[in-house]
Amino acid sequence: MNETVGVISSMIVQARPEQIELIKTEIENFAGAEITAQDPSGKIIVVLEADTDRQLADTMQKIGEIQGVLGVNLVFHHSEKAN
Numbered sequence: 295m296n297e298t299v300g301v302i303s304s305m306i307v308q309a310r311p312e313q314i315e316l317i318k319t320e321i322e323n324f325a326g327a328e329i330t331a332q333d334p335s336g337k338i339i340v341v342l343e344a345d346t347d348r349q350l351a352d353t354m355q356k357i358g359e360i361q362g363v364l365g366v367n368l369v370f371h372h373s374e375k376a377n
Contacts, residue, residue, distance in 0.1 A: 301344045301373040305366055311336040313362030320360050324353050
């Protein structure tokens with residue numbers, strides 16, 4: 295059974311403050327990623343839309359691998375079958 299799932303989540307990305315602009319640019323290049331807020335201390339709030347939970351997890355991992363990112367913490371996650 296192959297059903298389409300829509301996924302939306304939000305996360306806090308902790309980044310090195312001196313690299314925040316470069317990190318934001320890289321995050322914005324991911325499909326479905328939107329930066330909704332940032333803090334001078336290096337916190338970036340990201341909303342991410344994806345087709346599947348796997349795609350979401352893969353994108354979170356890639357964000358975590360960006361140079362200067364210290365951590366990625368999921369805050370909200372919702373998925374449902376798209377009709």
